[in-house]
Amino acid sequence: MPKPFPFCPLAFGVSSSLYTPHAGESPPTMGTSPLAPDKASCCLGASDCRGGRRVIPPRPGRVLWARYQAAGKHMASLLRPHIRVPGPVGEELQVPDKDTKAMVGTEDTPGSKASPNPQKLRPSVFHSIKFFVLCHSLLQLAQLMISGYLKSSISTVEKRFGLSSQTSGLLAAFNEVGNTALIVFVSYFGSRVHRPRLIGCGAILVTLAGILMTVPHFISEPYRYDRTSPADMPQDFEVSLCLPSTKALASASSNSSCSSYTEAQHLAVVGIMFTAQTLLGVGGVPIQPFGISYIDDFSHNSNSPLYLGILFAVTMMGPGMAYGLGSLMLRLYVDIDRMPEGGINLTSKDPRWVGAWWLGFLISAGAVALAAIPYFFFPKEMPKEKQELRFRRKGLAVSDPPVSKGEDSSSEQSPADSPEKKDNLAQIAPDLTVIQFIKVFPRVLLRTLRHPIFLLVVLSQVCMSSMAAGMATFLPKFLERQFSVTASYANLLIGCLTIPLAIVGIVVGGILVKRLRLGPVHCGTLCLLSALCCLVLSTPLFFMGCSSHQIAGISHQPGAQPGLELFPGCMESCSCPSDDFNPVCDSSSRVEYITPCHAGCRSRVVQEAPDKSQVFYTNCSCVAGGGPVPAGSCDSACGHLVLPFMILVSLGAALASVTHTPSFMLILRGVKKEDKTLAVGIQFMLMRVLAWMPSPVIHGSAIDTTCVYWAHSCGRQAVCRYYDHDLLRNRFIGLQFFFKTGSLACFALILAILRQQDKEERTKATIPNPGLQQQLLASEAKKEPEESRV
Numbered sequence: 001m002p003k004p005f006p007f008c009p010l011a012f013g014v015s016s017s018l019y020t021p022h023a024g025e026s027p028p029t030m031g032t033s034p035l036a037p038d039k040a041s042c043c044l045g046a047s048d049c050r051g052g053r054r055v056i057p058p059r060p061g062r063v064l065w066a067r068y069q070a071a072g073k074h075m076a077s078l079l080r081p082h083i084r085v086p087g088p089v090g091e092e093l094q095v096p097d098k099d100t101k102a103m104v105g106t107e108d109t110p111g112s113k114a115s116p117n118p119q120k121l122r123p124s125v126f127h128s129i130k131f132f133v134l135c136h137s138l139l140q141l142a143q144l145m146i147s148g149y150l151k152s153s154i155s156t157v158e159k160r161f162g163l164s165s166q167t168s169g170l171l172a173a174f175n176e177v178g179n180t181a182l183i184v185f186v187s188y189f190g191s192r193v194h195r196p197r198l199i200g201c202g203a204i205l206v207t208l209a210g211i212l213m214t215v216p217h218f219i220s221e222p223y224r225y226d227r228t229s230p231a232d233m234p235q236d237f238e239v240s241l242c243l244p245s246t247k248a249l250a251s252a253s254s255n256s257s258c259s260s261y262t263e264a265q266h267l268a269v270v271g272i273m274f275t276a277q278t279l280l281g282v283g284g285v286p287i288q289p290f291g292i293s294y295i296d297d298f299s300h301n302s303n304s305p306l307y308l309g310i311l312f313a314v315t316m317m318g319p320g321m322a323y324g325l326g327s328l329m330l331r332l333y334v335d336i337d338r339m340p341e342g343g344i345n346l347t348s349k350d351p352r353w354v355g356a357w358w359l360g361f362l363i364s365a366g367a368v369a370l371a372a373i374p375y376f377f378f379p380k381e382m383p384k385e386k387q388e389l390r391f392r393r394k395g396l397a398v399s400d401p402p403v404s405k406g407e408d409s410s411s412e413q414s415p416a417d418s419p420e421k422k423d424n425l426a427q428i429a430p431d432l433t434v435i436q437f438i439k440v441f442p443r444v445l446l447r448t449l450r451h452p453i454f455l456l457v458v459l460s461q462v463c464m465s466s467m468a469a470g471m472a473t474f475l476p477k478f479l480e481r482q483f484s485v486t487a488s489y490a491n492l493l494i495g496c497l498t499i500p501l502a503i504v505g506i507v508v509g510g511i512l513v514k515r516l517r518l519g520p521v522h523c524g525t526l527c528l529l530s531a532l533c534c535l536v537l538s539t540p541l542f543f544m545g546c547s548s549h550q551i552a553g554i555s556h557q558p559g560a561q562p563g564l565e566l567f568p569g570c571m572e573s574c575s576c577p578s579d580d581f582n583p584v585c586d587s588s589s590r591v592e593y594i595t596p597c598h599a600g601c602r603s604r605v606v607q608e609a610p611d612k613s614q615v616f617y618t619n620c621s622c623v624a625g626g627g628p629v630p631a632g633s634c635d636s637a638c639g640h641l642v643l644p645f646m647i648l649v650s651l652g653a654a655l656a657s658v659t660h661t662p663s664f665m666l667i668l669r670g671v672k673k674e675d676k677t678l679a680v681g682i683q684f685m686l687m688r689v690l691a692w693m694p695s696p697v698i699h700g701s702a703i704d705t706t707c708v709y710w711a712h713s714c715g716r717q718a719v720c721r722y723y724d725h726d727l728l729r730n731r732f733i734g735l736q737f738f739f740k741t742g743s744l745a746c747f748a749l750i751l752a753i754l755r756q757q758d759k760e761e762r763t764k765a766t767i768p769n770p771g772l773q774q775q776l777l778a779s780e781a782k783k784e785p786e787e788s789r790v
Helices: 037-042 098-104 129-152 154-161 165-173 175-183 195-213 215-219 246-260 263-283 287-298 304-315 317-329 357-376 387-399 405-411 419-428 434-449 452-483 487-515 520-543 639-658 660-670 673-692 694-704 725-766 770-789
Strands: 083-086 092-095 584-586 591-593 603-607 614-618 707-713 716-723
Touching: 129 154, 129 165, 129 195, 129 263, 129 287, 129 304, 129 317, 129 357, 129 452, 129 487, 154 165, 154 263, 154 357, 154 452, 165 175, 165 263, 165 452, 165 694, 175 263, 175 673, 195 215, 195 263, 195 287, 195 357, 215 263, 215 357, 287 304, 304 317, 317 357, 317 452, 317 487, 434 452, 434 673, 452 487, 452 520, 452 639, 452 660, 452 673, 452 694, 452 725, 487 520, 487 639, 487 660, 520 639, 520 660, 520 725, 639 660, 639 725, 660 673, 673 694, 694 725, 716 725
Parallel strands: none
Antiparallel strands: 083 092, 584 591, 603 614, 707 716
16 A cells, blocks of 8 residues: 655644644644645545545554544544544554543634644643542541531530530531432432533532531620620629529529520521521531542552542541631630620630631531632543553564554443443443433342341441441530530540541551451351440440539539529528529539539629639638639549540441441442442442431430530520539440440451351352363363463
8 A cells, every 4th residue: 555645734623733744834724625736646546535634544453433424424433433544654642532631621613723832732631640649538528527616516516505515416416407408319310411510519518508507696685605794894893603693683684684695596597506406417418439439430440449548537537627627716716707895804714705607617617618629620521541551662663563453442442342341330320311210229229138147247336337427426525514614625536536547447457357358258257246346445434433522502413403502591592593503613612502602702802813813712601711713613523534534435436447348349249230239329328328317316316415504595405514424434435335246246247147157158169060070161162272272
């Protein structure tokens, strides 16, 4: 076949930078324009010119040719990647495929001309899967930070708006309501939608939900830690003192307080927070599933596990950063944006202290908004990453001889075109309509739940998730009450000890499964041992605490009659308000009084200091020696046990996290191949419905049953002021122990079933099967001629 003219240009709309003419000749016209007469010599035969347009003749074994449908139409066929065309000096130039054209901005549209500017050939950063992994890691980090921030400030929100632990637990669980209602349909939509753009829209919704969570702070009146005080004097000045004139003042101010803080306003504030939590869950629906599938679709097969590992490693730092942010924000006073003129005489150790809980939501929402911006510039589909293929091609070019056309075509075939990939995509039935998907889903769900290993693994993970959800929501409050630590310090302990050790546990579990190449039986054994050790470590927690100190006028047993004061009749001349809360502590006898009035104190002294001021009350008729007594609650006698307690809790969390990866492997290896994707989705759905939604409410209800003194606002029961510490510890740790025991029982049953199945398989393998032996002999006979041909 005759050789083409050396500088014949391409007529496929490829960039003109791939064409280098001889000296003294201008490049011919590209696109759909016909050949110029003076360049007709470029066509050396009928096979070289079709429809008046120049075509590069095929080079055997290298180029896959497409045909024109008409002379004036643009070429519509799809070029295979890495087409080799001859260059001016005998070099082989590489023609980008369709995805690469889209990446550099050149398209085969009528009338389009390739730009000779080499800067336009540089790939956009939004067409890089590495940049997408970076953006998605930051987005999921910010999303988990805003989702977990409420748990770090749950006790502060309770005190600010007068909520019970059951209501605050329901508020924390409402994040899962919107998420669970829509997560099932994510598997239906799959890649039908513009995934990056939908992820960006979900992130914007998360941002709006975070901003909506701060609205109750701005629409509510400034926080008054002493509600019986009038507005024209310091909040805890003379109102809480034992004065005869306090009676009329207290009744009038109490009525004004109730009229300003009505029940309708309280319901509106609570409704706004519940709505914000629901939107927070709805906005998080497309972020993780679509992001993971997008990375897996367009990254190289050998790079996908690395990218997902980086994604999960960065994402797991989100809850830890949420508790760290809560620790910083709760050190600031709640009304830092509208401080009273006379200032405040509170410290963070005062039980009336309320930190700036709303400021963390604004910071987290801003981080999510910034992380959402790049998603509106990512394409719906990007070129399949070929980094590993490129390295492999360089090695083959040096050592291996040229391959044939068939081999080249098969090696360059994209993974999406392989029949295996098509079969995998068909597992989710992408051609089903929404109605068909809803009809098919219950049958697949029942078929999956009939698998005993799957059902037991899910139940064990439900128990572990229930334990984790209750611990994450109310552990800061438990530390505050049990060990008399501040909310900021409690969050710091959780963010620096518990969360990092839990991450280490997940990583260790994955390393053990990979390094030791654990099978299903050994995975079940690892889960059983980890759950057993976790249960053993939680046993000493029942005894690491101390009883409540004595509180004048309050019994420690719920429902019993209030006890007598230390000095009966010492406060008969005082008209103490019933709904006031300004505790003072008699450190000599370790007796706490609800207000200075209940202690019979008639004067107040403020000691100024460079960093803070300390308030003391004197002339107290109910205190031995008359005082002075400092403002604030009495410190716990077992505050030194907080660090050992947290170390045991963190080690237990690490051991429980070791079961994460092995339990997933039991699910993936226990169900059918075509049901793996849906089985994982069902697993997450059941964990949300059975664990993450009810567990905070269950733990909150159990904590409320240990309350011995409730505050009341406008005739309704508000926040709990005092708990029975022994009862609180036994019920909170007891719930944790119950869920750990359930998980241990499930893993024991799983191991028993796996051993029974393994025993049956070994028994079948030892029994000779005549039919099987004949099939093996026949297959060996077929292999012999193939080996001879090789």
